[in-house]
Amino acid sequence: MNPFWMRTAGAVCALALVCSWFTVGGHTSTATSRVVSAANTFLSTLDEKQRQGVMFPFNDDKQRANWSNLPVTMVPRGGLSLKELNSSQRAAAMAVVAAALSPKGYEKVQEIVEGDELLKASSGNNPMFGKDLYYISFVGKPSENDPWMLQFGGHHLALNVTIAGDQGILTPTLDGAQPALYTINGKTVRPLGQESDKALALLNALDESQRKQAILSYQLADLVLGPGQDGKTIQPEGLKAAAMNDRERAMLLDVISEWANIAQESTAAARMGELKADINETWFAWSGPVTATPGHNITAYYRIQGPHVVIEYAPQKLGGDPSMHVHAMYRDPTNDYGRGVNKK
Amino acid sequence: MKLRFAAAFAVVVLLGASAFAHRLDEYLQATILSVEKDHVEGSMRLIPGVAVSSMVIGSIDTNADGIISETEGQAYARRVISELSLIIDGNPSKPRIVSIAFPTVAEMREGVGEIHFEFVADLPAGGSERKLVFENHHQERIAAYLVNCLVPRDKGIQVVAQKRNENQSFYELDYQVSGADSPTLSHHWWPNLLRSTGAVGFGSIFRLGMRHIAEGTDHLLFLLALLLPAPLLVIGWRWGGFAGTRHAVLQILKVVTAFTVGHSLTLALAAWGWVHVPSRPIEVLIAISILVSAVHALRPLFPGREAAVAGFFGLIHGLAFAATLGQLGLGRWERLGSILAFNLGIETMQLIVVGAIMPSLLLMSSTRAYPSLRVSGGLFAGFAALGWIVERLLGVSNTIDAVVETIARHAVWIAAVLFLMSIVCWLLRKDGVAEFTADPLD
Numbered sequence: 001m002n003p004f005w006m007r008t009a010g011a012v013c014a015l016a017l018v019c020s021w022f023t024v025g026g027h028t029s030t031a032t033s034r035v036v037s038a039a040n041t042f043l044s045t046l047d048e049k050q051r052q053g054v055m056f057p058f059n060d061d062k063q064r065a066n067w068s069n070l071p072v073t074m075v076p077r078g079g080l081s082l083k084e085l086n087s088s089q090r091a092a093a094m095a096v097v098a099a100a101l102s103p104k105g106y107e108k109v110q111e112i113v114e115g116d117e118l119l120k121a122s123s124g125n126n127p128m129f130g131k132d133l134y135y136i137s138f139v140g141k142p143s144e145n146d147p148w149m150l151q152f153g154g155h156h157l158a159l160n161v162t163i164a165g166d167q168g169i170l171t172p173t174l175d176g177a178q179p180a181l182y183t184i185n186g187k188t189v190r191p192l193g194q195e196s197d198k199a200l201a202l203l204n205a206l207d208e209s210q211r212k213q214a215i216l217s218y219q220l221a222d223l224v225l226g227p228g229q230d231g232k233t234i235q236p237e238g239l240k241a242a243a244m245n246d247r248e249r250a251m252l253l254d255v256i257s258e259w260a261n262i263a264q265e266s267t268a269a270a271r272m273g274e275l276k277a278d279i280n281e282t283w284f285a286w287s288g289p290v291t292a293t294p295g296h297n298i299t300a301y302y303r304i305q306g307p308h309v310v311i312e313y314a315p316q317k318l319g320g321d322p323s324m325h326v327h328a329m330y331r332d333p334t335n336d337y338g339r340g341v342n343k344k
Numbered sequence: 345m346k347l348r349f350a351a352a353f354a355v356v357v358l359l360g361a362s363a364f365a366h367r368l369d370e371y372l373q374a375t376i377l378s379v380e381k382d383h384v385e386g387s388m389r390l391i392p393g394v395a396v397s398s399m400v401i402g403s404i405d406t407n408a409d410g411i412i413s414e415t416e417g418q419a420y421a422r423r424v425i426s427e428l429s430l431i432i433d434g435n436p437s438k439p440r441i442v443s444i445a446f447p448t449v450a451e452m453r454e455g456v457g458e459i460h461f462e463f464v465a466d467l468p469a470g471g472s473e474r475k476l477v478f479e480n481h482h483q484e485r486i487a488a489y490l491v492n493c494l495v496p497r498d499k500g501i502q503v504v505a506q507k508r509n510e511n512q513s514f515y516e517l518d519y520q521v522s523g524a525d526s527p528t529l530s531h532h533w534w535p536n537l538l539r540s541t542g543a544v545g546f547g548s549i550f551r552l553g554m555r556h557i558a559e560g561t562d563h564l565l566f567l568l569a570l571l572l573p574a575p576l577l578v579i580g581w582r583w584g585g586f587a588g589t590r591h592a593v594l595q596i597l598k599v600v601t602a603f604t605v606g607h608s609l610t611l612a613l614a615a616w617g618w619v620h621v622p623s624r625p626i627e628v629l630i631a632i633s634i635l636v637s638a639v640h641a642l643r644p645l646f647p648g649r650e651a652a653v654a655g656f657f658g659l660i661h662g663l664a665f666a667a668t669l670g671q672l673g674l675g676r677w678e679r680l681g682s683i684l685a686f687n688l689g690i691e692t693m694q695l696i697v698v699g700a701i702m703p704s705l706l707l708m709s710s711t712r713a714y715p716s717l718r719v720s721g722g723l724f725a726g727f728a729a730l731g732w733i734v735e736r737l738l739g740v741s742n743t744i745d746a747v748v749e750t751i752a753r754h755a756v757w758i759a760a761v762l763f764l765m766s767i768v769c770w771l772l773r774k775d776g777v778a779e780f781t782a783d784p785l786d
Contacts, residue, residue: 074456209623209667218508221488222372228458232376234492235503318368 031099031264032144032166038099039142039150042092046080050089054080058140058148064337067151067158068227069176069327071128072135075227077153079137093136097152100161100168105262108175111191112157114184115177119155129155147338156327158227161263162338168267169341171332173259174227178316178325180297188295192326195258195313196297202251203286203302206239210248214239216287220301223314223329233333236305238285249279256282256304259311259330275309282306288315296323308332368455369395371483374490377476379467380498381521384430384476386439386463394455396486401452412446421461427482430465433475439463472547473504476517484513491515546685553665553689557697561752562630562732563661564697569637569725570599570654571701572718575709578647583718586710593706595650600698602651604691606658607665612683614666624736626663631732633657634725641722665690700759708766711773717762 043051056063056078068075082090098106113131120129133154140148147164156176162169177191190196206214216237225232241249253276260271275282288300297315299322304311310331315322334340372391377384392400404420405412412420421444430437442464447457467474480489489512493503496519505518557563575592577584586592613619636653639645646653665686708714731744751758 070456074454207622207624218510218512219488221370221490222374224374224376224490224492233495234376235495235506237506317370 030144030166031168031266032163035096035099035150035163035168035264036142036144038092038096039138042089042096042136043142045089045092050080050084053084054137055141056137056139058146060139063137063151064139064149064160065228065230067153067160067172067174069156069158069174070227071155072133073128077135077137077151079135079151081133081135081154083132096136096150097159100150100159100163100264102261102263102265102268105264108191108262109152109157109159111189112175112177113154114189115179115182115191116155118182118184119178147341149337159262160337162341164338164341166266167270167338167341168263169332169335169338170260170263170267170271171330172230172336173262173330174328175259175262175330176325176327178319180324180326181295190297192313192328193297195255195328196292196326198251198255198258199286199302199313200290200292200298202248202255202284203290205248205251206244210239210243211290213243214284214286215290216285218287220287220314222316223312223327224303225310225312225331226314226327226329230336231333233310234305236283236285238283238303240280241282241284242280244284252282252284252304253279256309256311259328262330275306278307282309293323297326299323308334368393369486370488371396371400371486372488372490373480373482375478375480375492377478377491377493377515377517379476379493379496379501379517379519381467381501382469383464383466384432384437386461386465386478388424388459388461388463390424390459390461391457392452392455394453397452397455397457399486400483401449404446405449410449412449417444417446424461424482425463427480428463429477429479429481431477432467433470435468437465437467439465470521472521474519474521476519478515478517480513484511487511487513489513493517546681549682549685550689550692553686553691554693555689557690557693561728561748562634563664564752565725565728565748566630566634566637566657566661567600567603567654567694567698568701569634569641569722570603570650571596571698571705572641572721573644574599574650575705576714576718578644581643583644583715586714589706592709593702596698596702596705598651599654600694602655603658603661604694606655606660607662607690608658608687610659610662611665611687612662614663616683619663623664623667626660626667627736628733629660630657630664631729631736633660635729635733638722638724638726638729641718641725701762704759704762704766707770708762711766711769713765713769 043054046054063078066075066078068077072081080093082093085093097109101109113134116129116133117131120126123129134152134157135154137151138148139151140146142148142150142163145165147162150159150161150163152159153174156174156178158172158174159170160172175192180192180196181188181190183189203211203214223229224234241252244252253272256275257272260275261268263271283303283305285303285305286300287302289298290300292298298313299315301315302313310329310333312329314327314329316325316327319325332340370393372389372393374389374391376387378387402408403423404416406416406419407413418441421441425439425441428439430439440463441461443460443462445460447459449457451457452459467476478491480487480491491508491512493506496503500522502520502522503517504520505516507516507518508514573583574595575586577587587595610619636645636657640650640653708717728744728748731742731748735742735745
């Protein structure tokens with residue numbers, strides 16, 4: 001073979017290599033395929049009985065709505081608890097959750113779970129709490145094309161991630177914390193600290209007449225659209241972002257991003273684009289004290305409501321200090337459980 | 345990623361003594377109302393906390409057998425419903441229970457049991473603007489109430505306002521029903537503009553504009569203080585006598601028109617989002633504008649340039665009107681019609697007020713009584729303005745606002761008395777110009 005053909009053949013081979021690398025690499029790098037492959041890996045570590053325990057049919061609406069802020073001893077969840085898994089199964093289960101979330105979102109989940117372990121320790125080893133009592137389940141078969149749902153939750157946590165092709169839908173998701181502030185290995189942790197601080201910063205940025213609209217004149221003891229309240233759209237209240245300036249609107253979007261960005265990055269970016277587009281139709285309402293002890297969470301309730309989002313942050317009196325105990329809800333009235341997507 | 349649990353805890357737990365995970369000493373009662381044209385549906389969730397659950401259970405399970413029988417359940421539902429009140433446009437409507445669901449007694453003891461009631465109440469036919477009042481007084485001492493309404497399914501129903509007392513035992517829903525014609529909605533040659541007011545409705549924004557002027561004492565006081573010397577001649581640095589009906593009417597029209605042009609301009613700009621001004625400096629400037637026109641009523645500050653001054657301060661008042669409109673939270677495309685409706689409301693009310701006062705001013709300004717009226721009016725406006733400036737600038741509340749509001753509430757009577765007085769003065773007047781220079785300030 002003469003040098004010309006040698007070089008041509010070499011170039012063709014190199015090109016083919018690059019192309020195949022892109023094809024294969026592009027394929028394995030989609031967010032959905034990563035979750036699906038993690039889910040299949042997890043399923044492969046289970047025995048037949050466990051596999052049956054973790055899988056639910058896609059049309060099982062009862063399991064779909066089987067989540068709560070309450071401990072699992074009070075509201076039993078479906079699926080497999082981490083307690084029932086050995087260490088490699090457990091690692092595989094957590095890898096599925098990690099694949100569905102952003103690193104920051106996954107860290108938040110860990111902090112909530114760690115907090116519950118502390119609650120257990122501080123309440124005399126109370127068997128209703130602890131890191132073992134978190135459940136994983138699949139509603140529908142993990143698939144890159146057909147819709148299915150990953151659930152992971154327990155006390156103060158309910159992740160409901162619907163995956164439909166390249167779309168990942170995090171709503172409805174509940175997060176919460178008790179204690180909302182703790183120290184572990186010398187590190188101070190506030191699982192929902194940013195949610196609290198950013199909202200308070202927004203409230204402080206408002207002028208007097210905006211605050212008058214944003215601050216509701218009545219008490220709100222709890223979430224209005226918590227567990228079991230699917231499919232309801234209440235009349236929005238408070239201050240509409242159309243009456244905010246650009247900086248305040250950006251701050252509002254930043255509060256929302258604390259929930260939207262729990263999801264894996266590419267789906268979170270799409271979601272943030274959607275929420276940014278209807279920011280002017282988004283409302284901000286506040287009820288309760290307008291100050292907080294520095295370094296602690298707020299003791300006030302707030303709600304953010306737009307055409308495609310409802311966020312509620314509701315401090316709880318239980319435990320004595322509302323800054324230490326919070327329940328929060330993240331919904332999309334048009335697309336909870338991906339219903340808006342799956343209808344098509 | 346590996347969880348960090350395995351690491352030994354070096355823990356400082358910042359936690360209160362109690363570590364229960366459920367509602368404790370409250371009886372959560374959450375109601376969601378859903379309004380339709382001819383009825384309202386209510387969905388109630390009742391969740392007794394652990395500490396109060398035995399008391400609540402005791403009032404349901406009356407034979408204390410640990411089971412809530414159908415009879416006991418129904419009796420309790422009837423009791424709850426009897427402690428609700430539902431009033432539509434001032435008339436009570438009786439809620440009927442349509443479904444009842446109880447948790448087990450054990451769940452309630454744990455503080456996780458949810459009682460569910462659904463009720464429905466008829467709404468007799470009414471006008472386009474309706475007011476629904478819902479009150480819940482069941483177990484008020486231990487209750488934590490929540491009341492909300494769903495965004496109405498019927499696109500012809502639009503929520504205008506929701507009001508609650510602090511513990512939410514009282515809830516008022518103001519809403520609008522379209523299709524029920526109101527006079528302002530019947531101009532069929534404006535359909536697009538009317539529709540563009542969207543969620544709130546042309547009629548209600550028009551009325552909001554009227555109310556804003558009628559109740560916005562500061563705007564009126566500015567205008568009236570500026571009109572006080574309008575019928576008069578200027579003699580040096582003092583106000584002189586009556587300048588003639590033609591001059592007076594023209595002068596009043598010029599001031600009112602200039603004020604209107606000024607506030608319309610900034611209202612449109614601000615409502616459209618092109619200018620954004622924080623409300624506090626605006627409120628202060630408005631108070632200053634009243635002070636300026638009050639001083640002008642005592643001594644001519646800018647004789648012959650009243651219209652320009654009215655136009656300039658109109659720009660500032662318009663920004664305040666925009667803030668009111670902004671509170672409605674309208675979308676961009678709803679605004680065009682809203683600005684028009686709101687401004688028409690303002691102009692209409694302004695014309696009514698000017699129309700009611702102008703005859704008195706014209707009649708009286710040719711009499712000896714006028715200087716006293718002008719000076720006392722100017723002083724009143726001046727004191728009110730000073731009070732507002734202090735209040736709005738320094739945040740020091742004072743009685744001025746309350747005094748002015750009390751007087752303003754009787755504005756119709758004051759206007760009527762003024763008119764009678766002006767007729768009496770006019771009938772008793774002596775012809776001649778020389779007497780009019782008597783100025784109480786001299």
